[in-house]
Amino acid sequence: MFLYLRHYPRYILLCFLFDLLGVLFNLSSFVFIVPFVELLFGGVRSASPHAFSLNQHDLSEWLNWQLYQWSSAHGLFFCLAAIALSFLLCSFLSNLFRFLSTWCLSPVRNGVVERLRNDIFHKITILPVAYFKRQRSGDLLSRMSNDIADVEWSIVSSIQSFLKSPVNIIVFSATLLFISPTLFLYFLLVAPVLLFLVGVVGKSLKRNSLKGQNKLGSLFSLLEENISGIRVVKAFGGERRQSLRFSDALRDYTRRMNRVVRLKELSSPLSEILGTVAMAAILVIGGSYVIGGRMHASVFILFVIVFARLIPPVQALVRAYNSMLKGNASARRIMEILSADEVVLEAPDAVAVTSFDSEIRYRDVSFAYDDMDSASVLNHIDLVVPKGKVVALVGHSGSGKTTLVDLLPRFYDPTAGAVMLDGIDLRRLNIASLRRLVSIVTQDCILFNDSVANNIAFGNEAATPESIRHAARLACADEFIETLPEGYDTMVGDRGITLSGGQRQRISIARALLKDAPILILDEATAALDNDSERQVQAALHTLMQNRTTIVIAHRLSTIRNADVIHVLDHGSIVESGSHDQLLALNGAYARLLSPQI
Numbered sequence: 001m002f003l004y005l006r007h008y009p010r011y012i013l014l015c016f017l018f019d020l021l022g023v024l025f026n027l028s029s030f031v032f033i034v035p036f037v038e039l040l041f042g043g044v045r046s047a048s049p050h051a052f053s054l055n056q057h058d059l060s061e062w063l064n065w066q067l068y069q070w071s072s073a074h075g076l077f078f079c080l081a082a083i084a085l086s087f088l089l090c091s092f093l094s095n096l097f098r099f100l101s102t103w104c105l106s107p108v109r110n111g112v113v114e115r116l117r118n119d120i121f122h123k124i125t126i127l128p129v130a131y132f133k134r135q136r137s138g139d140l141l142s143r144m145s146n147d148i149a150d151v152e153w154s155i156v157s158s159i160q161s162f163l164k165s166p167v168n169i170i171v172f173s174a175t176l177l178f179i180s181p182t183l184f185l186y187f188l189l190v191a192p193v194l195l196f197l198v199g200v201v202g203k204s205l206k207r208n209s210l211k212g213q214n215k216l217g218s219l220f221s222l223l224e225e226n227i228s229g230i231r232v233v234k235a236f237g238g239e240r241r242q243s244l245r246f247s248d249a250l251r252d253y254t255r256r257m258n259r260v261v262r263l264k265e266l267s268s269p270l271s272e273i274l275g276t277v278a279m280a281a282i283l284v285i286g287g288s289y290v291i292g293g294r295m296h297a298s299v300f301i302l303f304v305i306v307f308a309r310l311i312p313p314v315q316a317l318v319r320a321y322n323s324m325l326k327g328n329a330s331a332r333r334i335m336e337i338l339s340a341d342e343v344v345l346e347a348p349d350a351v352a353v354t355s356f357d358s359e360i361r362y363r364d365v366s367f368a369y370d371d372m373d374s375a376s377v378l379n380h381i382d383l384v385v386p387k388g389k390v391v392a393l394v395g396h397s398g399s400g401k402t403t404l405v406d407l408l409p410r411f412y413d414p415t416a417g418a419v420m421l422d423g424i425d426l427r428r429l430n431i432a433s434l435r436r437l438v439s440i441v442t443q444d445c446i447l448f449n450d451s452v453a454n455n456i457a458f459g460n461e462a463a464t465p466e467s468i469r470h471a472a473r474l475a476c477a478d479e480f481i482e483t484l485p486e487g488y489d490t491m492v493g494d495r496g497i498t499l500s501g502g503q504r505q506r507i508s509i510a511r512a513l514l515k516d517a518p519i520l521i522l523d524e525a526t527a528a529l530d531n532d533s534e535r536q537v538q539a540a541l542h543t544l545m546q547n548r549t550t551i552v553i554a555h556r557l558s559t560i561r562n563a564d565v566i567h568v569l570d571h572g573s574i575v576e577s578g579s580h581d582q583l584l585a586l587n588g589a590y591a592r593l594l595s596p597q598i
Contacts, residue, residue, distance in 0.1 A: 021093075022096075027172070101164065120337055136218075137221070143334055161320030169310065183289075183303060186278065204263055205264055205325050208259050208263060216253055219249050219253055272311075286300045287300070350428060350431070351424070351428060352429075358422050359385060361384050361385075365418070378400045378404060379573045381417070390545065391566075392553075394593055399572065436515075441508050445496070445508035447495060447499070448492075449494050452481055455507055458511055471514035477509070502537060518549060519549050522554070524555070557594055566590065568590045
């Protein structure tokens with residue numbers, strides 16, 4: 001996840017620089033406490049000229065010499081005022097640089113989340129159809145919304161702590177080491193205990209966070225199921241059952257997240273307690289040094305103040321570490337999407353295809369959804385679809401009809417054999433150019449929450465209002481579109497919910513007409529329509545099928561009887577082929593399928 005930071009080196013460098021300057025000015029403000037305390041309680045002792053040096057004793061003598069000169073020249077009150085103003089200036093600059101650091105980090109934080117969302121959405125659009133058969137849509141939505149939000153607040157928001165806290169810790173630790181190496185050693189004795197406890201808590205936090213996010217994904221799946229199937233839930237009186245299922249899942253999630261929150265918040269009091277123990281030890285030991293004359297009281301006060309300033313960045317780093325571990329569970333679920341195998345890959349030397357000239361051929365094609373060990377959906381299919389012909393596929397549900405046509409636009413690749421277009425294996429063709437040759441109209445026609453015009457022109461950036469209207473007229477859709485409140489600009493709602501089934505289907509047909517692809521796939525295009533809607537859609541389909549190579553999947557006699565060739569599938573194999581009359585004469589599988597309609 002932190003690889004996304006590589007896009008923002010300038011901002012991160014500036015953030016680090018401003019943090020460093022902020023810490024240095026913060027530290028400088030405390031340095032003025034030493035002369036201030038000495039001035040108040042001890043006055044200004046006489047001093048001789050002393051050269052500047054980083055040696056602790058020499059530095060103390062140099063500061064005393066400067067203070068002696070200033071007090072002799074301007075008086076004690078002026079010195080006090082000058083020290084106070086210097087303290088205020090350093091504090092102001094420290095806060096200014098801290099703000100600039102946050103300002104520089106804002107584009108990093110928001111930019112990482114933006115890139116992450118874009119990458120996930122792009123990945124989802126290029127993943128094969130098979131991936132979505134294995135995933136629950138609610139869980140995918142949870143990953144794209146909740147998991148990304150969790151990453152934003154748990155990991156990305158911790159970036160500043162990971163940049164700033166180490167700078168604070170290093171600078172303050174170096175200062176403490178410079179002031180008194182012995183006292184600093186007592187603090188170091190506590191550090192391994194803190195690291196061990198943080199590690200134990202963090203490991204449990206990471207494990208529980210992953211389980212919590214998985215349970216949240218299950219919650220979203222239940223919610224999505226309930227919304228999409230609300231008519232069935234109400235029709236069969238399933239409200240109580242669904243509510244109980246959701247309540248049970250929600251209770252499990254709440255219990256898990258209670259554990260996560262408690263573990264996350266445990267590290268802060270642990271570090272606070274250990275810091276207090278170290279502070280108490282320093283007060284006792286350092287106080288004895290002052291009493292014994294081994295350390296000036298003002299220097300000891302400075303040590304205590306700097307040590308007190310060291311504890312917050314240590315706590316912030318611990319909190320950031322635990323937040324990162326919590327966010328890692330979400331990041332892991334997101335990376336499962338980003339690293340998912342695309343399966344249907346384009347060959348490096350793929351050829352762009354611009355036309356369809358002779359035939360589509362399925363040559364000894366077999367297919368299984370997951371791997372060769374799972375049950376085969378298609379078995380050794382040999383099939384030819386000549387250009388300009390209408391080929392119908394019939395069979396019981398689950399016989400492999402839709403899977404067979406899904407191989408043509410490469411929603412899947414066959415696990416054995418090959419699908420050929422004009423004698424070229426589809427795997428050697430550019431995927432985008434191949435799909436431009438294919439239009440699909442399905443039973444569950446998908447419309448997007450957009451205008452009627454944009455739904456017809458979907459995927460066709462060059463479409464004009466005139467071409468959209470022409471396609472709608474050919475699809476017998478223009479008449480009802482004109483009666484809508486805003487005509488072609490009317491929003492159709494989610495999945496076209498404001499339109500009837502027949503209206504949605506005719507818009508879907510208009511979309512296919514506008515695409516004007518030479519190959520047409522009709523997958524149960526009229527199966528869900530009533531008789532009146534079917535007559536209107538059949539008229540539109542008749543127009544759509546003219547001068548096109550068409551593969552029809554259907555059960556209704558009216559849709560398939562005029563096909564040039566009909567293939568009957570059973571358990572993934574072609575068991576009969578021929579015209580309508582030929583297959584009826586055989587009195588076999590085809591005749592049995594149509595017997596209720598004859």
